[in-house]
Amino acid sequence: MKRYIKLFKAILKINLKNIMVYRANFFLNLVDSLVWFVITIIFFNSIFNILNNINDWNIYEIYILIGISELIKSLIFIFFINNLPYIPTLVNRGTLDYILTKPVNSQFLLSARKLDLGNIGNIVPSIFLIIFAHLQIGQNISVISILYFFILLIFSFLLSYSIWFILMTLSIWFTKVDNAHELFLGVMPLMRYPASIYQGVSRIVFIFVFPIILISNVPAYALLNRFEIFSTLILLVYAIIFFIISIFFWKFALKYYSSAGG
Amino acid sequence: MLKKYLKVFKISFQLVFQYRFNVVLQMFFGFLPLIALISLWHSLFTDNNTINGYSIEMMVTYLIVAKVIDTILMPDMHWQVNEDIKTGELSKYLTKPISYFSYWFFNSLGNRIVRILLSIIPISIVIILNMGYFLIPNNFNLLFFIISLIGTMILYYMIYYLVSLFSFYFVEITSFFFTLEIVLELLSGSLIPLDFLPNALRNLINFLPFGYLVHFNINIYLNRLEFSEILYGFTLQFFWSLFLYVLIKILWKKGLNKYESVGA
Numbered sequence: 001m002k003r004y005i006k007l008f009k010a011i012l013k014i015n016l017k018n019i020m021v022y023r024a025n026f027f028l029n030l031v032d033s034l035v036w037f038v039i040t041i042i043f044f045n046s047i048f049n050i051l052n053n054i055n056d057w058n059i060y061e062i063y064i065l066i067g068i069s070e071l072i073k074s075l076i077f078i079f080f081i082n083n084l085p086y087i088p089t090l091v092n093r094g095t096l097d098y099i100l101t102k103p104v105n106s107q108f109l110l111s112a113r114k115l116d117l118g119n120i121g122n123i124v125p126s127i128f129l130i131i132f133a134h135l136q137i138g139q140n141i142s143v144i145s146i147l148y149f150f151i152l153l154i155f156s157f158l159l160s161y162s163i164w165f166i167l168m169t170l171s172i173w174f175t176k177v178d179n180a181h182e183l184f185l186g187v188m189p190l191m192r193y194p195a196s197i198y199q200g201v202s203r204i205v206f207i208f209v210f211p212i213i214l215i216s217n218v219p220a221y222a223l224l225n226r227f228e229i230f231s232t233l234i235l236l237v238y239a240i241i242f243f244i245i246s247i248f249f250w251k252f253a254l255k256y257y258s259s260a261g262g
Numbered sequence: 263m264l265k266k267y268l269k270v271f272k273i274s275f276q277l278v279f280q281y282r283f284n285v286v287l288q289m290f291f292g293f294l295p296l297i298a299l300i301s302l303w304h305s306l307f308t309d310n311n312t313i314n315g316y317s318i319e320m321m322v323t324y325l326i327v328a329k330v331i332d333t334i335l336m337p338d339m340h341w342q343v344n345e346d347i348k349t350g351e352l353s354k355y356l357t358k359p360i361s362y363f364s365y366w367f368f369n370s371l372g373n374r375i376v377r378i379l380l381s382i383i384p385i386s387i388v389i390i391l392n393m394g395y396f397l398i399p400n401n402f403n404l405l406f407f408i409i410s411l412i413g414t415m416i417l418y419y420m421i422y423y424l425v426s427l428f429s430f431y432f433v434e435i436t437s438f439f440f441t442l443e444i445v446l447e448l449l450s451g452s453l454i455p456l457d458f459l460p461n462a463l464r465n466l467i468n469f470l471p472f473g474y475l476v477h478f479n480i481n482i483y484l485n486r487l488e489f490s491e492i493l494y495g496f497t498l499q500f501f502w503s504l505f506l507y508v509l510i511k512i513l514w515k516k517g518l519n520k521y522e523s524v525g526a
Contacts, residue, residue: 028437035441039448046458047306050314055305186291190298197305201391202297 007104008112015115025118033070033122037129040066040192055196062194063133064223067126069191069216072153074122076160082114085181087168091257100254107250111165130223139225149222152232155239156215162242163210169249172256191216195231207231211238286380289333293384296329299453300392314458320484321455322395327480328452330385334377335415339366340426340439347429347521363510367419374415399483406492410479413499418475420506421446427510430517451477471502 041063048059057065087110090096099109134141164184171180190198190206195217198206206213211234218235221228300322307318316324343366346352355362389396399407425442429435447453449472456467456477467473478495481487487495 024434028434032437032441036444039444039453042448042459042463043454046454046460049460050458051306051310054302182288183291186294189295193298193302197298197301199301199304202301 004104004108007108011113011115015117018117026121029118029121030124033074033125037066037070037125055194057194060133060136061220061224063129063136065194065216065220066192067130067133068153068220068223069188070122071126071130072156072160072191072215072219073188074119074126075157076164077119077122078116079112080161080164081119082116083111084164084168087165088172088180091172091253094257096257106254107165107247111161134223137224141223141225145222145225149219152219152222152235155235156219158243159211159235159239160215162239162246163212165246166242166249169246169253172253187212207234211235214238286383289381290384292333293329293388296325296388299325314455316455319395319397322392323397323484324455324480326385326388326392326396327483328476329388330381331411331414331476331479332447332452333381333385334374335411335418337370337419337422338373339370340422341436342366343423343426344429344435344439347426347517348433352521363423363514366423370419397484399485403482403485407479407483410482410492410495410499413496413503414475414479416503417471417499417506420503420510421471421475424506424510424513427513427517430513430520446472446475449473450475451480455480471498471506474499474502 044054044059044062044066047054048062052058054062090099090110096106096110099113100106102109164181167180167184187206187210190212193213195207195213198213214231214235218228218232221232303318303321303325306313307321311317313321346355352362355365358365425439428438432438448459449467449470451473452475456464456473459467474495478487478499482492482495
């Protein structure tokens with residue numbers, strides 16, 4: 001474990017050295033993200049101008065949900081957007097060797113070797129929105145709730161990583177072209193709505209099969225002092241199960257890789 | 263001997279199929295956010311029969327038709343134009359006896375037909391899933407709706423071509439393309455009908471061409487416009503396209519001067 005922390009520090013150091021490269025990227029991301037927030041807020045404000053709530057969520061609670069979805073999105077983009085989309089290409093072109101020959105866990109190295117620090121630009125408005133909405137709600141929040149929120153955030157992070165990783169390993173066999181990645185990006189906008197709007201088939205698909213909705217909703221419950229034990233349990237259990245599946249899938253992919261003559 | 267050629271044929275056929283399959287998948291994924299939007303409105307309509315003059319049927323139809331218009335008519339040639347200008351590939355086209363503007367216009371026309379074919383399946387699935395909610399227009403409105411789509415196609419093209427010419431002046435324009443896309447989604451009314459937007463923004467939109475890309479067309483489809491309003495809309499689609507075309511001419515001439523003085 002210590003070795004990995006050290007390794008990650010080294011990766012971070014290399015990436016920070018390149019921070020000047022990211023400077024323009026950082027500001028472009030910031031502008032893009034600000035525009036996105038303004039549009040999303042106009043969208044929800046337009047609805048709230050006419051209606052008082054969306055399934056018992058008031059406008060500031062929705063803001064918190066939006067903020068959290070963007071926060072999680074930015075976090076996983078920082079770590080994985082430069083890595084995970086390239087997995088099928090690496091495997092299918094046989095250029096994986098230089099990762100496999102390193103004396104560390106290949107899944108770890110494959111997943112987080114190139115950071116995209118430009119995405120930090122997206123985090124700033126997310127946190128600002130969450131704090132702003134919280135002040136508007138005016139509810140006191142305990143240190144325990146905040147701690148609880150961060151723990152859930154870690155599980156959400158783990159779950160989104162695992163889903164993304166599983167999709168990428170699956171696409172090694174299915175299409176042999178890296179567009180499972182598009183599927184993951186396609187479902188991300190679903191995170192910004194309350195889980196309760198999804199009914200019927202979409203509820204089953206996006207909570208139980210492809211649990212993308214809980215990723216944003218469950219941490220939001222912690223900040224809003226809502227205790228939804230069932231969804232929280234699903235998030236925790238799914239995060240662990242999906243992570244284990246991702247490890248198995250990767251092992252299987254490696255077998256496929258070596259038998260393909262890599 | 264023949265076997266060898268058959269193999270080559272098979273491989274090339276597979277390549278085409280693989281490529282198409284990817285595009286089809288991408289189309290499918292593109293429809294996922296629509297499912298979220300429709301779910302959202304379904305839950306909003308559980309306590310209300312109409313919201314802001316819209317029934318649930320009208321809203322579901324609105325969102326689906328908006329997605330169809332964007333999927334089929336939104337241009338994507340600006341990426342390539344940007345690439346051509348940045349890499350100098352543009353020079354290749356300048357020697358050809360066809361103007362760059364018309365080249366891309368006809369190119370994207372063909373592209374539209376491919377997109378119609380590719381999007382038939384996901385569109386049908388969404389419509390079947392919302393069977394009881396999807397409205398069909400009367401013949402009269404359908405005809406005007408189709409005419410308005412031609413207007414949208416031309417207007418969309420003018421907007422994106424104009425924007426892609428900014429590549430003459432700015433190096434990092436591609437991230438602006440993404441931003442433009444999300445801004446247009448709001449201002450054209452494909453995210454939410456424009457009558458829901460705050461008054462200040464609606465007044466602003468009245469002075470912009472974007473409302474005639476999606477919102478106007480669906481209002482014809484939903485039978486919400488008088489004949490005179492439809493004619494007025496067509497006129498505006500026409501004059502906005504013309505105005506943008508003039509801007510394109512000016513920007514193209516100036517941009518080309520800059521391009522040639524750098525390149526040659």
